[in-house]
Amino acid sequence: xxxxxxxxxxxxxxMATKYDxxxxxxxxxxxxxxxRLAQAGMMVAIIERKRFGGTCxxxxxxxxKTLIASARTAHVARRARxxxxxxxxxxxxxxxxxxxxxxAVVRQSSEGLEKWLRDTKNLTVIEGHARFADTHQVxxxxxxxxxxxxxxxxxxxxxxxxxxxxxxxxxxDNSTMMDVDFLPEHLIxxxxxYVGLEFAQMxxxxxxxxxxxxxxxxLVKREDEDISENIKTILEGEDINIRLNAECxxxxxxxxxxxxxxxxxxxxxxxxxxxxxxxxxxxxxTSDLGLEQAGIKVDQRGYIEVDDQLCTNVPGIYALGDCNGxxxxxHTAYNDYEIVAANLLNGDQRRVSDRITAYALxxxxxxxxAGMTEAEVRKSGRKALIGKRPMTQVGRARERSExxxxxKILVDAETKKILGASLLGIECDEVIHSILDVMYANAPYxxxxxxxxxxxxxxxxxxxxLEELKPLE
Ligand SMILES: Cc1cc2nc3c(=O)[nH]c(=O)nc-3n(C[C@H](O)[C@H](O)[C@H](O)COP(=O)(O)OP(=O)(O)OC[C@H]3O[C@@H](n4cnc5c(N)ncnc54)[C@H](O)[C@@H]3O)c2cc1C
Numbered sequence: 001x002x003x004x005x006x007x008x009x010x011x012x013x014x015m016a017t018k019y020d021x022x023x024x025x026x027x028x029x030x031x032x033x034x035x036r037l038a039q040a041g042m043m044v045a046i047i048e049r050k051r052f053g054g055t056c057x058x059x060x061x062x063x064x065k066t067l068i069a070s071a072r073t074a075h076v077a078r079r080a081r082x083x084x085x086x087x088x089x090x091x092x093x094x095x096x097x098x099x100x101x102x103x104a105v106v107r108q109s110s111e112g113l114e115k116w117l118r119d120t121k122n123l124t125v126i127e128g129h130a131r132f133a134d135t136h137q138v139x140x141x142x143x144x145x146x147x148x149x150x151x152x153x154x155x156x157x158x159x160x161x162x163x164x165x166x167x168x169x170x171x172x173d174n175s176t177m178m179d180v181d182f183l184p185e186h187l188i189x190x191x192x193x194y195v196g197l198e199f200a201q202m203x204x205x206x207x208x209x210x211x212x213x214x215x216x217x218x219l220v221k222r223e224d225e226d227i228s229e230n231i232k233t234i235l236e237g238e239d240i241n242i243r244l245n246a247e248c249x250x251x252x253x254x255x256x257x258x259x260x261x262x263x264x265x266x267x268x269x270x271x272x273x274x275x276x277x278x279x280x281x282x283x284x285x286t287s288d289l290g291l292e293q294a295g296i297k298v299d300q301r302g303y304i305e306v307d308d309q310l311c312t313n314v315p316g317i318y319a320l321g322d323c324n325g326x327x328x329x330x331h332t333a334y335n336d337y338e339i340v341a342a343n344l345l346n347g348d349q350r351r352v353s354d355r356i357t358a359y360a361l362x363x364x365x366x367x368x369x370a371g372m373t374e375a376e377v378r379k380s381g382r383k384a385l386i387g388k389r390p391m392t393q394v395g396r397a398r399e400r401s402e403x404x405x406x407x408k409i410l411v412d413a414e415t416k417k418i419l420g421a422s423l424l425g426i427e428c429d430e431v432i433h434s435i436l437d438v439m440y441a442n443a444p445y446x447x448x449x450x451x452x453x454x455x456x457x458x459x460x461x462x463x464x465x466l467e468e469l470k471p472l473e
Contacts, residue, residue: 068370100181326352
C-alpha cells in the first residue's frame with residue numbers, strides 16, 4: 001500500500017500553527033478587526049465556514065434592501081398615474097431578473113470582502129468550520145491553530161420553533177428566501193416583526209398574495225402601540241392580510257398547498273397558502289463551536305456572555321456581533337469591532353454601554369429609531385415632553401405623494417436632553433441621524449430646535465416638532 005506524503009492525521013492535529021490572533025467568522029466585526037490587527041503587525045488567522053461577509057452581506061441587510069428596491073420600483077410604477085405618468089400596459093415583475101440583480105450586488109460585496117482579506121499582509125484566510133480545542137487552540141478540519149487572543153464573530157441564524165406540524169411542511173427562512181426566483185402565489189409569513197414585515201411588503205409588491213401571522217396582539221411589539229397600529233394600517237393599505245393573536249399555530253399539507261391553523265380571535269381559523277416563510281427570531285451560532293472545551297460561558301439562550309468591553313469569562317477570548325446578544329444589527333456588530341480595536345490598539349477604553357440604541361425597520365416608508373420608546377420613557381417615571389407630527393404635515397412627503405406615518409420625539413423635561421425618537425415616514429431611516437447625533441453630543445434639544453435646516457426636506461420639520469413639545473401626560 002502506498003503511503004501518503006502527508007503526515008498522519010493524529011500527528012498533524014497535534015502540531016498547532018501559532019498566530020497572535022484568531023478570528024472565527026467573517027461577519028460584520030471579524031474582517032475589519034482582522035485587517036486592523038494585521039496592519040498593527042500581528043500574525044492573524046480568520047476562519048469562515050460558509051460565505052464571506054456572513055448574514056448581512058449574503059442573507060440579510062444587503063440582499064433584502066436590494067430586493068426592497070426592486071419591489072419599491074414596481075410599487076411606484078403601479079402608482080405612476082398618481083404622478084401624471086402613463087405606463088402603457090400592466091406593470092410586470094421578472095423574478096429571475098430581480099434575483100439576478102440581487103445576486104450581483106451580493107457577489108460584489110462578498111467577493112470584494114474576500115479579496116480584501118486575502119490581499120492583507122500578515123492575514124491568513126482559512127475556510128472551514130472552527131471549533132475550540134481548548135482555551136487557546138481552535139481546530140478547523142485537520143488544522144490546529146493557536147493564539148493568545150481569539151475573537152468569536154459567529155453570528156446567528158433563523159430560529160425554527162417547534163410549532164405543531166412544522167415537520168410536515170416545507171418552509172423558507174431568510175437564507176433560503178435568497179434562492180427564490182419565482183413569484184409565490186400566496187406567501188404566508190409567520191412572525192410580524194422586523195424580518196417578516198420586510199419580506200411581506202416586498203413580496204406583496206412583487207405581486208404575491210401575502211398573509212402575516214403574528215402570535216402577539218400587535219405587530220413589532222418592541223415598538224410603541226401607535227407605531228404598531230400605523231404600520232398595520234400601511235401594510236393593510238397594500239392588501240396584506242394580517243392575522244394577530246394567532247396563539248396556537250399549526251401546519252398541515254393540503255395537496256400542493258399548505259394550511260396554517262391560526263387560532264386567532266377573529267377571522268378564519270385556517271389560512272391556505274402556497275409558500276411559508278418562518279421569521280420568528282434568531283438564534284446564535286454557538287452550539288457547534290466547542291465553547292465547553294474552552295470553558296466559555298453562554299446564557300440560557302446560547303448567547304456568549306461578555307462584559308462592557310466584549311471580553312468573555314476566559315481571558316484573551318472576546319465575542320463580537322450577534323453571538324453576544326448585545327446587539328442584533330450590522331452597525332452594533334461593527335461597533336463591537338471599534339470597541340475592541342480601540343481598547344486593544346489605542347488605549348481608548350470604549351464600552352458597549354456608551355452606545356445609544358439606533359436602528360431602522362425597512363418597510364416603506366421606513367421606521368427610524370433612536371433611544372427610548374414612549375413606553376420606556378413612561379416606565380422610567382421621569383417628567384418628559386413629547387412632540388408629534390403626522391407626515392401629512394411634511395412638505396417633502398406631500399410633494400412625493402407619500403404621506404403615510406408620523407414622527408415622534410421625547411425629551412427630558414428637566415435636562416432638556418432628547419430621550420428618544422420614532423420616525424415612521426419617507427426617508428426617516430436617514431432623518432433619524434440628525435436626532436441621534438445631537439443625542440451623542442449630549443446636547444439639549446434646543447440645539448436642534450434652533451438649527452436652520454434645508455428646505456424642502458423631512459429633517460427641516462424636526463425643529464418645528466420640537467417647537468411644539470407638550471408635557472407627556
Ligand atoms: C433578513 C435580515 C435582514 C437584516 N437587515 C438588517 C439591516 O437592514 N440592518 C442591520 O443593521 N442589520 C440587519 N440584519 C441583521 C444583520 O444581518 C446582523 O446583525 C449582522 O449580520 C450580524 O453580524 P455578525 O458579524 O454578528 O454575524 P454574521 O454576519 O452572521 O456572520 C457570522 C459569520 O460567522 C460564520 N461562522 C459561524 N460559525 C462558524 C464556525 N464555527 N466556524 C467558522 N465560521 C463560522 C458564518 O458562516 C458567518 O459568515 C438583518 C438580518 C436578517 C436576517
